[in-house]
Amino acid sequence: MNFIKRIFTGMKQDEEPESSVTAEEKTEEKEIVTSPVIEKASQPETEPSFPDVRRVLQIPVISEGIFPENSDEILIKAQPSPTGDQCLFTVNRSLMTGHSWYFADFESAAGSSLAERLFSLEDVETVLVCECTVTITRKDKTLVDWAPLAKEVGTAIRETIQEGESLISEKIIADLPTEEEVREGIQKVIDIEVNPGVAGHGGNISLLAVRGNSVTIQMGGGCQGCSAADLTLKQGIHTSFRTAVPKVGAIFDETDHTAGLNPFFS
Amino acid sequence: MPKVNTFKVSVQTGPQGMSEPVHFNFNNHNMPFENVTGSAEAGKTFEGSFEVNSFAHSLTLIGPKSGKWGIEKITVEYDCEGEKPYTVQFGGVNLDEATEVNIWQDPPVLAFDV
Numbered sequence: 001m002n003f004i005k006r007i008f009t010g011m012k013q014d015e016e017p018e019s020s021v022t023a024e025e026k027t028e029e030k031e032i033v034t035s036p037v038i039e040k041a042s043q044p045e046t047e048p049s050f051p052d053v054r055r056v057l058q059i060p061v062i063s064e065g066i067f068p069e070n071s072d073e074i075l076i077k078a079q080p081s082p083t084g085d086q087c088l089f090t091v092n093r094s095l096m097t098g099h100s101w102y103f104a105d106f107e108s109a110a111g112s113s114l115a116e117r118l119f120s121l122e123d124v125e126t127v128l129v130c131e132c133t134v135t136i137t138r139k140d141k142t143l144v145d146w147a148p149l150a151k152e153v154g155t156a157i158r159e160t161i162q163e164g165e166s167l168i169s170e171k172i173i174a175d176l177p178t179e180e181e182v183r184e185g186i187q188k189v190i191d192i193e194v195n196p197g198v199a200g201h202g203g204n205i206s207l208l209a210v211r212g213n214s215v216t217i218q219m220g221g222g223c224q225g226c227s228a229a230d231l232t233l234k235q236g237i238h239t240s241f242r243t244a245v246p247k248v249g250a251i252f253d254e255t256d257h258t259a260g261l262n263p264f265f266s
Numbered sequence: 267m268p269k270v271n272t273f274k275v276s277v278q279t280g281p282q283g284m285s286e287p288v289h290f291n292f293n294n295h296n297m298p299f300e301n302v303t304g305s306a307e308a309g310k311t312f313e314g315s316f317e318v319n320s321f322a323h324s325l326t327l328i329g330p331k332s333g334k335w336g337i338e339k340i341t342v343e344y345d346c347e348g349e350k351p352y353t354v355q356f357g358g359v360n361l362d363e364a365t366e367v368n369i370w371q372d373p374p375v376l377a378f379d380v
Contacts, residue, residue, distance in 0.1 A: 054364055054366045055365050056326055056366055057365050057368065059357050059359045059368070061354055061357075076379065077379055080375070089380070147378070154380025
C-alpha cells in the first residue's frame with residue numbers, strides 16, 4: 001500500500017508517510033473496522049461482489065456574472081483555450097444579437113468594421129463573432145502566451161465599439177439564413193459526409209440544436225472520449241460544415257468526453 | 267486531473283428529503299463524508315468534507331439506497347495542489363437508488379482583463 005501511496009502522492013521511498021491517508025486507503029480501513037471476521041468467513045468465496053453501477057447525471061454549473069452589472073465601461077475578458085489554439089474574448093455588451101458569423105480571412109471581413117480591425121493585427125488568422133463574444137485563432141501556432149495579442153485584440157474591440165460603426169456588415173445581416181436552412185444543410189452534410197467518415201472508428205455525430213445560424217452537435221460512439229476528438233472536430237467537422245453551409249456561424253460541441261466508464265471502448 | 271487535497275460540499279435539499287447518510291464516490295470508491303453538519307432532510311442543508319490527497323478522475327454524489335432525494339443546489343469548494351482554491355455551484359437534481367451526480371469540475375481556465 002505504501003508503494004501505491006507513493007505513486008499517488010509523489011512521495012519518495014525513504015520519506016515517512018504523512019498522517020493523512022488517501023481515499024483508497026480510507027476505504028480499506030473502513031472495511032476492516034466495520035466488517036466482522038465471522039461474517040467474512042461465512043461468505044461464499046465463489047461469489048465475488050461488484051459495486052453497483054449507477055447512472056451518472058450531469059447537471060449545469062451555475063455561473064456567476066463575470067462583469068459587474070450596469071457598467072458603462074466596455075469590459076473585455078480574454079480566456080485562452082486549454083490547448084492554446086484559440087482565445088475567447090467576452091464583452092459586456094452584445095456584438096451580434098441572435099446570430100454569429102465566421103470570418104475565415106481578411107477578404108471576408110469587407111464592410112464589417114470589427115473583423116476588418118481585428119484582421120489588421122498581424123497574428124490574427126480567423127475571427128468568429130457570436131452574441132457578446134469574439135473567438136480568435138492565431139497564425140503562429142507555436143506561441144502559447146496569448147497575453148500580448150489578447151491586449152491588442154481587446155484594444156481593437158473596445159475602440160471599434162466606441163467608434164459606433166456597424167460591427168457586422170449590413171450585407172451579412174441581410175443574407176443571414178433561416179434556422180431551417182441551416183438545419184437542413186448541416187443534417188445533410190452529417191448524413192452523407194461526416195457520419196460515414198467517422199463510422200470507420202465506431203463514431204457518430206448528432207445535430208442537437210440550431211439557434212440562429214449557430215449549431216450545437218454531440219459526438220457519440222467511438223468519438224466520445226477519444227483523444228483525437230478535438231482534431232476531428234476542428235479539422236474535419238468544422239471544415240465539412242463550413243464548406244457545405246458557408247453561412248453557418250458558431251459550432252458548439254456539447255459532448256461530455258469524460259462521461260461513462262470507458263467511453264472510447266464501449 | 268489535479269491532485270485534490272480536500273473538498274467540501276454544501277447540499278441544499280428541496281421538499282423531497284432523505285434520511286440516509288450522504289455518500290460520495292471518488293474514483294469509484296464509495297465513501298461517507300467527514301465533519302458532517304446538518305442533514306439531507308427536506309428543506310435542510312447538509313455539509314460535509316473529506317481529506318482526499320489523491321488525483322481526481324471522478325467525483326460524484328450518490329443517491330439514496332431507497333427513495334428519492336430532491337436537491338436544489340450543490341456548492342463544492344475544492345482545494346487542489348498547485349491551484350488556487352475554487353468554488354463551483356451546481357443546479358438542482360433528483361437522485362434515487364440508480365443514480366449519482368457528477369460534482370467534479372476542473373479548476374477554472376485562466377481569464378484576464380484586456
